[in-house]
Amino acid sequence: MNPKLRILIVDDDRRMTHTLSDILTLQGYTVSEAWSGPEALEKVKAEFFDCVLTDVRMPGMNGVELHKELQKLRPDLLVVLMTAYASENLLQQGLAQGVVGMLEKPLDFNILLDFFAMLSKTHTVAIVDDDPAFCQTIADILEMRGYRVVVTTDPHENIDQMVDNAQVLLLDMKLNSINGLDIMKKVRQNYPTLPVLLITGYRDEMATLIQGAEAIHAYASLYKPLAIPEFLKTLANIEIEKYKRLLHS
Numbered sequence: 001m002n003p004k005l006r007i008l009i010v011d012d013d014r015r016m017t018h019t020l021s022d023i024l025t026l027q028g029y030t031v032s033e034a035w036s037g038p039e040a041l042e043k044v045k046a047e048f049f050d051c052v053l054t055d056v057r058m059p060g061m062n063g064v065e066l067h068k069e070l071q072k073l074r075p076d077l078l079v080v081l082m083t084a085y086a087s088e089n090l091l092q093q094g095l096a097q098g099v100v101g102m103l104e105k106p107l108d109f110n111i112l113l114d115f116f117a118m119l120s121k122t123h124t125v126a127i128v129d130d131d132p133a134f135c136q137t138i139a140d141i142l143e144m145r146g147y148r149v150v151v152t153t154d155p156h157e158n159i160d161q162m163v164d165n166a167q168v169l170l171l172d173m174k175l176n177s178i179n180g181l182d183i184m185k186k187v188r189q190n191y192p193t194l195p196v197l198l199i200t201g202y203r204d205e206m207a208t209l210i211q212g213a214e215a216i217h218a219y220a221s222l223y224k225p226l227a228i229p230e231f232l233k234t235l236a237n238i239e240i241e242k243y244k245r246l247l248h249s
Contacts, residue, residue, distance in 0.1 A: 004028065004029065004030055004120075005029045005030065005050045005051065005116060005119055005120055006029075006030045006031075006032070006047070006048060006049045006050050006051075007024055007029050007030070007031050007032070007049065007050065007051050007052075007053060007116070008031075008032050008033075008034060008040060008043060008044065008049045008051070008052045008053070009021060009024075009031060009032070009033050009034070009052075009053050009054075010033075010034045010035075010036075010037065010039075010040040010052060010053070010054035010055060010058070010063070010066065011035065011054070011055040011058070011082070012035050012036060012055065012058045012059060013055070014033075014035055016055070017033040017034075017035065018033070020053070020107075021033055023109065024116070027113060027116070029116060032047065032049070036058060036059070036060055036061065037054075037058060037060060037061025037062070037063075037065060037066040037069070038060065038061060040052065040054065040066055040070075041066070041069055041070070041073070044070060044073055044074060044077070045073065049074075049077065050077075050078065050119060051077070051078040051079070051080065051100075051116070051119060052066075052070060052077060052078070052079045052080070053080050053082060053103075054066055054067070054079065054080070054081060054082065055081075055082050055083065056081050056082065056083040056085070057083065057085070063081050063082075063083075064081075064099075066079075067079045067081075067098075067099055071098070076236060078100045078119070078240070078243065079098075079099045079100060080099065080100050080101055080102070080103060080115070080247065081099050081101070081102045081103070082102070082103050082104075082105055082107065083102060083103075083104065083105060084104070084105040084106075100240060100243050100244055100247065101243065101244050101246075101247030102247065103247065111246075111247070114246065115243065115246055115247060118242070118243065118246060119243070122146065122147070122148050123146075123147055123148070123167045123168070123239065124147070124148040124149070124150060124165055124166045124167055124168075125142055125147050125148070125149050125150075125166060125167070125168045125169075125170060125235070126149075126150050126151075126162050126163045126166035126168070126169045126170065127139065127149065127150070127151045127152070127169075127170045128152055128155060128159060128162075128169065128170070128171050128172060128175070128180075128183060129151075129153065129170070129171075129172035129175075129199070130153045130154075130155065130172065130175050130176050131153070131172070132153050134224070134226075135151045135153060136151075138170070138226070138231075139151055141228060141232075145232070147235075150162055150166065155175040155176065155177075155178045155183055156177075156178070159183055159186065159187060160186070160187065160190055160191075163187060163191060163194060166194070167194075167195070167238070167239075167242075168194075168195050168196075168197060168219075168235060168238055169187065169194055169195070169196045169197070170197050170199060171183060171184060171196055171197065171198055171199065172199050172200060173198055173199065173200040173202070173206045173209050173210060173213070174200055174201075174202055174205070174206060179209055180198060180200075180206075180209065180213065181209040181212045181213050184196055184198075184213050184216060184218065185216065188216050188217075192217075195219040195238045196213070196217075196218045196219055197218075197219055197220055197221075197222055197231075197234060198210055198213055198218050198220070198221045198222065199221075199222045199223070199224060199226065200221075200223060200224065201223065201224035201225075203223055219234075219238065220234055222234070
């Protein structure tokens with residue numbers, strides 16, 4: 001994510017959008033306003049946004065309908081609904097269709113600011129793989145997308161220290177003199193909820209080890225040669241799940 005988030009606020013109540021815009025601008029964010037669904041779509045076509053914060057009930061095009069159209073334009077765009085009617089059917093439809101979460105009106109600005117602070121944070125991916133060329137390729141791809149990357153090709157290093165500030169661990173299952181499952185077991189002792197993505201070029205040979213890692217809650221298994229779109233989508237899903245937990249809490 002861009003450290004200076006670009007946020008689009010959509011609500012037919014102009015006083016609401018102005019108030020939110022003033023608050024978020026003071027926090028250092030770049031904010032645009034739209035007062036209808038069609039206007040929001042035109043802005044998203046013309047500008048890049050990290051997140052859309054939209055009211056549910058609006059004339060013409062409601063917030064859930066807007067989300068559907070936004071997904072066609074930008075499947076990766078995060079959408080958060082605002083509503084004064086927490087139990088309404090439209091809201092449940094939106095949550096079922098992939099919006100990140102819901103905020104009840106009147107808004108709790110502490111939750112809102114915590115959410116955007118999390119979006120602004122630079123996410124760290126730790127890579128443990130004994131193939132230097134692979135590590136460099138993946139690091140370059142991730143850094144171009146705003147991630148911080150820490151890498152080791154030596155599985156005997158202090159992995160705990162390496163992943164201490166990481167949000168995701170990318171772990172090769174076949175390493176020199178040690179296997180990925182043994183490393184994951186050590187990581188799980190101190191980081192029981194850290195998302196771990198298993199990678200290997202030896203699908204059949206590593207099948208038993210992968211099953212063992214899945215039993216201690218590996219997030220997913222990916223195979224070399226790595227399908228980059230699938231890998232990036234998996235990382236995005238990890239982030240979105242974290243955002244949903246924050247908003248739902």
